[in-house]
Amino acid sequence: MTSPTTPPTPRFDLIGLVVSDMAASLAFYRRLGLEFPEGAESAPHVEAQLPGGLRFALDTEDTIRSFHPDWRPPTAGGRVALAFLCDSPADVDTTYEALLAAGHTTELKPFDAPWGMRYAVIHDPDDNAVDLFAHLNTP
CATH class of the missing domain: 3.10.180.10 (2,3-Dihydroxybiphenyl 1,2-Dioxygenase, domain 1)
Structure with missing residues (x-):
């Protein structure tokens, strides 16, 4: 039980990637065994359930820009x-x-x-x- 001054502890729930090509990303991650809904290639947001209840999500760049108009893809990875x-x-x-x-x-x-x-x-x-x-x- 939490006290009135202690906020509840968040639970790690989702790993999300922003993708430039949903169909290409789905094909890649399906080859690695992740299961996504059939026909999701044109969806703006797709999720796969992982063991232990964690979720893996793919969002298109347009989806991110729909609520964060100034978002830009990172210029350096790694x-x-x-x-x-x-x-x-x-x-x-x-x-x-x-x-x-x-x-x-x-x-x-x-x-x-x-x-x-x-x-x-x-x-x-x-x-x-x-x-x-x-x-x-x-x-």
């Missing part, structure tokens, strides 16, 4: 990274190659990291870094 756990080290390579073949750009080719993971970084359609990893002791 501050946000999303990470997707793969079932095995081989799955890191397979997923990476499939995304590369689909035209996405790479930052780090798959490698065995000194911290015990197979690791790679590829970019989504808006140039956000997306990490792919698996523990090396996975069969």
Whole structure:
């Protein structure tokens, strides 16, 4: 119970990305296993339910500008990274190659990291870094 002077503690609920091309972003994140409603390619806002109740949302630039007219896309990235756990080290390579073949750009080719993971970084359609990893002791 909170006292009259202590505000309630907020609960982390959503990870949101602003996207320039909803269809391209949906295709990218669907390849990584996120489930979005069918036909959402022209929607201004789309959400996927994640394990544990967290949500992952995509909003178009126009949606953001509808309530924040002065909003501009950041000019420098690299501050946000999303990470997707793969079932095995081989799955890191397979997923990476499939995304590369689909035209996405790479930052780090798959490698065995000194911290015990197979690791790679590829970019989504808006140039956000997306990490792919698996523990090396996975069969």
